[in-house]
Amino acid sequence: MKKKLTRRTLLKRTFGSFLTVLGLSSGGYLYANRIEPSLLDIKRQHIKHPLIPKSFNGINIIQFSDTHLGFQYNLDQFKKLVNKINNLQPDIILFTGDLMDEPNKFREIHQLLPMLEKLHAPLGKFCIFGNHDHGGYGSDIYRNIMESTNFTVLLNESTSIKLKDGSSIYLLGIDDAMLGNPDLPLALKNVPDNQFKILLSHAPDLADDAAMYPIQWQISGHSHGGQVKIPFIGALIKPPFAKIYPEGLYSIGDDHQLTLYVNRGIGTTRLPFRFMSTPELTIFTLNSN
Template structure:
């Protein structure tokens, strides 16, 4: 009898623990928002500048547009030179458009401030679910310039900003993977797998997302659940050696903001990335 009682107590505690983790992953962690900062040095002569990067908002069923004001406020506190969005604005436009307030979302994103402009690239969800019909116009109305296989020189900072089309559903231009320039290149792409295709001369830094950092972090299982296009990269800063390239390249893969497939985040707090670039001494 005593043993059976102990087993029941243990079972009860396990259930309570499981429900607590489930509640945290559903209602608490997705509403958190952190800023991860890093300093990047280059041998190139550039004017110091700050890039603020956010990606994978997946506004919709699991992460509604009411979160946008908090996101915008957090970004503006960082006083960015440029703000870059890495794709996947909406989770599933066809499914969610009837009850989403896109006008409210637009007004919020319009409020993002950046001294030298706001830029964005396409993600796979921006093509899927019918979002391709609205994404470019929507982002333009929010003040973002879409870089779709485009590069532009930010002369005030002495850098070249390069944006690739989506690796999975777009048509990335292979010519941009092998670009000869004397300028420091800040590259933006949705999927981190493109890092192993880059053959650019000079120094390069790649900002990407797509993986959500696994969204739910489970030892030994997270990497098996990463979406196509992730490669072996989960989240965080990767060196050229870790990428497996001889090119002068660093990459930061962001765990993103929102959720897809299931409404949970666990051990994977939504993040904004602040990158401070400067010439090494």
Template sequence: MADSRLTRRTFLRKSLFAAGALPMLLGAGGLYGVFGERYWIQIQKIKLAPGRLPAAFHGMRVVQFSDTHLGKYYSVNRLAHMAELVQRQKPDLICFTGDLFDSQYGRVNPGIIPILSRLKAEFGKFAVLGNHDMRLGADSVRDVLEKADFTVLVNGNRPVSKGGERFRVAGVDEMIYGQPDLKKALIGARQEEFVLLLCHEPDFADTAMKFSVDLQLSGHSHGGQIRIPGVGSLFTPELGQKYSIGLYSFEEKGFHVYTNRGIGTTLFPIRLHCRPEITVFEWGEVP
């Protein structure tokens, strides 16, 4: 009888502890997600050996950032810090894949032009617009990027040349509010040329892999923003569900798509098990 009473008391103590501990753990996780992880930028390094990339570009460092969502929950000072981190990676080429401003809690702010102008890369800075940029006004956001020396690609491309060889950086219009036209974006590109494609929404990859495209860089999904170990993301947005995070390879097609987790947040100012990301692609032979 005494052992039975002891067992019941032990069970009750454990149950009461669990009942009190769970809310505390959830609360601590929420505080960490709001005040900690969403500012803890990860430098994600990816080594790729794209088959058609000219040898002159082996060793090139392509740096991607995405989805800054400047506004109430991501400040100009935070953007300045992020720009410093991008520049520390010694980029040869910089790509921004959309949603510069947050359409719900932000506005187009030309005051960030000097910050973005500090970003330097030998082979240029390229960008496409995201759905939040489109909602705020595509022309206004494009003007900010162009005044900061970004080439904004809307169903177009630009050649990048070195040592008599070249590849193309192409970009398509935003999928939700725009009219993406990859055939138009590739005008002038030779069939054998390596093509780096920028598209805000990653699920455009299903279209891109049908064309002569080697690597697509995207954002939009934020990697799910809140991820549960063993489960994955709780929510991903339209057109960011199939290729929601990281690298996807289609070797038989010679095609890769990479979805950057983004810098800022949307809807809720929280990240959990999904740190903001700057991606550094190192092109060349993979050991």
């Protein structure tokens, strides 16, 4: 009787075949399994738009995403990430989903809480749901963790970030596209059209819908940048809702009215490998035109 071939087994075999073809084999396996997943690429990106108040010039936002704690990424690594983020002195911190790989099986929440609480941003810490945050009956677990560590959870809702002079921008957050119920009109309710808005959506491919609304920027994760990329072929793993926009910067809409940035995330899922898709921390700096 033939053994059933699972998707994960198929991906492992495919990846192994490519390493063999490339002549990397054991060395490539070690690099993709141990070395690249432990690296960190710090990307810097300017967010420029005339709707950004001048008083927000120079405000720094740090995005981290897709840690998938409990799969390959552990709390010792996460503690170093927290220290790295704090040392960069962000004004705002954004987490764009998938904190734990399987929330209902993660047994170190009591150690995780003080690490998340230690993250410091004077203008606030904000987060949204990813598909893994909902998976395994994890929705309440995730929300309780984030809210108890002073994160504002944006679930189809908005919040304004105000400075002392009264100027403001808006953050919108929508639910995950795979296991949740994203609702852009609800998130935009009572948000003025003439205010600068940043949308947090775990799923990058929802940008095509977001471009039909008065939203200027979208920040996403979920894709892991493909996680494993093969030269001349591209990403081996493209999850649903991250097939069109897998990583980096995009201009979307007929008039390029929406700018999308897709972060490659920190951890791994499905396969304990990263190849040509280094973990990423993104620093955005606001500027008015």
